[in-house]
Amino acid sequence: MTSSWRRGRTSGRKSVVWVQPSHSLERTSPETARPSDNSIRQRGGLIESTPFISWLGFIRAAYPRRECVSLAGTFGYGEGQSMASQAEINRLKKQVAESSHILDHEGLVDFHGHVSARIPGTNQMLIKPVLKAHNQVTAKDIVVVDLEAYASGTGSQWNPSLQKGRTIVAPLPPREAMIHVAIMLARPDVNSVVHTHQIIATSIGAGNTPIIPLYNQSIPFAPETPIFPHPRLITTREDGEAVADCLGDRTGVLLRGHGVVVVGESIDHAVTNTIYLERAAIMQLIATIVGTPTPLPDGYAEEWLPDWTRRASHAYEYFKSLVPSLNGSKGKG
Structure with missing residues (x-):
């Protein structure tokens, strides 16, 4: 079967087109939603980037799937008036940098990926620079990007004059800063964006399967994650x-x-949500191996989301406490 539906955006932007592929199975209940091929296809190898598993077989599961129909830069630095104090900007720069260390320590990033934060009261954001290892980022490395200037600028996003071989001679935003810019322009409620290539969540996306909320810490992703195709x-x-x-x-x-994109109303929320997205992906893989993943009941996520939102900053501080380089010790991070 092939089906599709449209969900209008309240912001007046283009409607989102969701497509259910013709090869997916129709399921009427969790009990009848069994994969057509329930075998586990084991392909061996270690997955070392996450602390939760060392090995998982690659599986084929049949879920109803939704994917977005794809619609098919230059970097700009603005000089706009800032309503945030310099102290607040410095605090945000420090937190963007420490978030890079946290994600590195959790095994969710390597050399690629980036964290951003909106500067309150402005059309600017702060973002990790390109070609800077996450566990080496400091507050002084963080780049300021003007959202409108970046989105509407002309010319190449990548400026060859600022790169000699593999050496960047001036701070540059990452090549995919447009992810952050476009989302912040579209979503005033989003103050932080994270883009990673984390292994398990990316693998599930490569399998054209959405991540669904199976446990409390995955509530922010209800009812499921859309898939950019x-x-x-x-x-x-x-x-x-x-x-x-x-x-x-x-x-x-x-x-x-490719990877994942996660957002939040603060850096705390975006980073914590990114960590729990990977855990949700791991749990979904395991649940598929042992049975049929069953999402949280209807209405449960909406009921408990405010409680989880209040806890996110505490979770962030916990993950921060695990990183040696953020706590006066030497080591990874």
């Missing part, structure tokens, strides 16, 4: 807006064959 780098305004439209009002989106 193309692996290309998001460097143009058109593609950035397509990802923002695919995300809609959700907390996370899977970029099929």
